Amino acid sequence: MASIREEITDKIRDELVAGNFRAGLALRESELAERFGVSRGPIRDAFLQLSQEGFLAYQVNKGVTVRHPLVGEDREFIASLRVQIELYIVDKGFNQITERGLNEVAESLRELELACQTGEVAKIAKADMAFHVSILQACGGDDHIQVWRQLCSRMLLTYTRLGNYEAIYQEHVDVYQALRSKMKDVALAAINSNIT
Amino acid sequence: MASIREEITDKIRDELVAGNFRAGLALRESELAERFGVSRGPIRDAFLQLSQEGFLAYQVNKGVTVRHPLVGEDREFIASLRVQIELYIVDKGFNQITERGLNEVAESLRELELACQTGEVAKIAKADMAFHVSILQACGGDDHIQVWRQLCSRMLLTYTRLGNYEAIYQEHVDVYQALRSKMKDVALAAINSNIT
DNA sequence: CTCTTTAGGCTTGTTAACAATTTACACCTT
DNA sequence: AAGGTGTAAATTGTTAACAAGCCTAAAGAG
Numbered sequence: 001m002a003s004i005r006e007e008i009t010d011k012i013r014d015e016l017v018a019g020n021f022r023a024g025l026a027l028r029e030s031e032l033a034e035r036f037g038v039s040r041g042p043i044r045d046a047f048l049q050l051s052q053e054g055f056l057a058y059q060v061n062k063g064v065t066v067r068h069p070l071v072g073e074d075r076e077f078i079a080s081l082r083v084q085i086e087l088y089i090v091d092k093g094f095n096q097i098t099e100r101g102l103n104e105v106a107e108s109l110r111e112l113e114l115a116c117q118t119g120e121v122a123k124i125a126k127a128d129m130a131f132h133v134s135i136l137q138a139c140g141g142d143d144h145i146q147v148w149r150q151l152c153s154r155m156l157l158t159y160t161r162l163g164n165y166e167a168i169y170q171e172h173v174d175v176y177q178a179l180r181s182k183m184k185d186v187a188l189a190a191i192n193s194n195i196t
Numbered sequence: 197m198a199s200i201r202e203e204i205t206d207k208i209r210d211e212l213v214a215g216n217f218r219a220g221l222a223l224r225e226s227e228l229a230e231r232f233g234v235s236r237g238p239i240r241d242a243f244l245q246l247s248q249e250g251f252l253a254y255q256v257n258k259g260v261t262v263r264h265p266l267v268g269e270d271r272e273f274i275a276s277l278r279v280q281i282e283l284y285i286v287d288k289g290f291n292q293i294t295e296r297g298l299n300e301v302a303e304s305l306r307e308l309e310l311a312c313q314t315g316e317v318a319k320i321a322k323a324d325m326a327f328h329v330s331i332l333q334a335c336g337g338d339d340h341i342q343v344w345r346q347l348c349s350r351m352l353l354t355y356t357r358l359g360n361y362e363a364i365y366q367e368h369v370d371v372y373q374a375l376r377s378k379m380k381d382v383a384l385a386a387i388n389s390n391i392t
Numbered sequence: 393c394t395c396t397t398t399a400g401g402c403t404t405g406t407t408a409a410c411a412a413t414t415t416a417c418a419c420c421t422t
Numbered sequence: 423a424a425g426g427t428g429t430a431a432a433t434t435g436t437t438a439a440c441a442a443g444c445c446t447a448a449a450g451a452g
Binding site: 224225226236240256257258259 | 402403404405
């Protein structure tokens, strides 16, 4: 059971990932408040959080604007940092993965499969992210998830693997199976080659 | 002129860095609101932001608690990510450093010197961070500062170089002089060896 | 005696009104 | 006509009241 603030944040984030707002656009608190049928408070909170996550640029007394997505070299650099975090957490927490944790990962994988079948990029990107989060949590990496999420967010805006849905799914299946089989090195290699 | 929200956020962050709140402690909105003489709104905003920055842990309907500082292996790992970002930004933007940018760095360096003379760890940590920010900005790395800041924040809670004030200052002088002399490789090496 | 229930207080979540700031544009001066 | 000035509209910032959720402890049932 989430708060309104969280629901609103998720909705706006989804729209940003889906590309409904063009880069540079100024978002108005009242406009979104009216649209979602809530007061400006939760909208403000969401703007603040999404600014921290890197989606929006915030200026005092002037509101927020949609940030430009990462491209080229910058994107690759951020992606490398993201992978480093995943590798570090999985390497460190591999032995403490529980059956319950593996089931959570399996569930996320199933959701990713469904998302891939719909072909909606925004949904796939979201499910992709959720899958990785489930792994990080299974490895007890909660302490670093926030940093990981920020890095990941910046890249969601350019989730550019249109059409490769089956390949995306397969790559994640590989990661899951390696985890399930307790083959650490294979899992790390699979994560390392998982390109987003 | 900053907003109340920003002032409050800075004040609470300073106290956290100074170690005035022990890890695990639950912070109350009303208590801080009364202490700073403002309403709960800006306090809430500050809590939200500081949670994103990694200082506080947020739970819906239950408020925030002070997070435990990073230690050992985790701290070294985060530190390595932080250095990678600095190296990337400086490497990429070295040639676009302006005279004005260098002056900003020099100003930050002077503030760091003053902070070191006071011997107050919280002040030194803050000035240290500001110095690095000035460099990143001079190199046009605004796009990545937010991620950098989040990584850096987690480490501020264990700024453990008590007594080495003169050494801290000297290391930063080295970085500055390399920038001023346009010696890129020397600057990168100096940043890489700047241990926090 | 132990466990469950429930009432009360305490804390956070949300709202709507009010204050402060920015922006746009008509107006005046030169 | 160019440029500055003032005013009104729009937008964000802050506040305080109200709503909703959580926690504790006392009361009651078994």
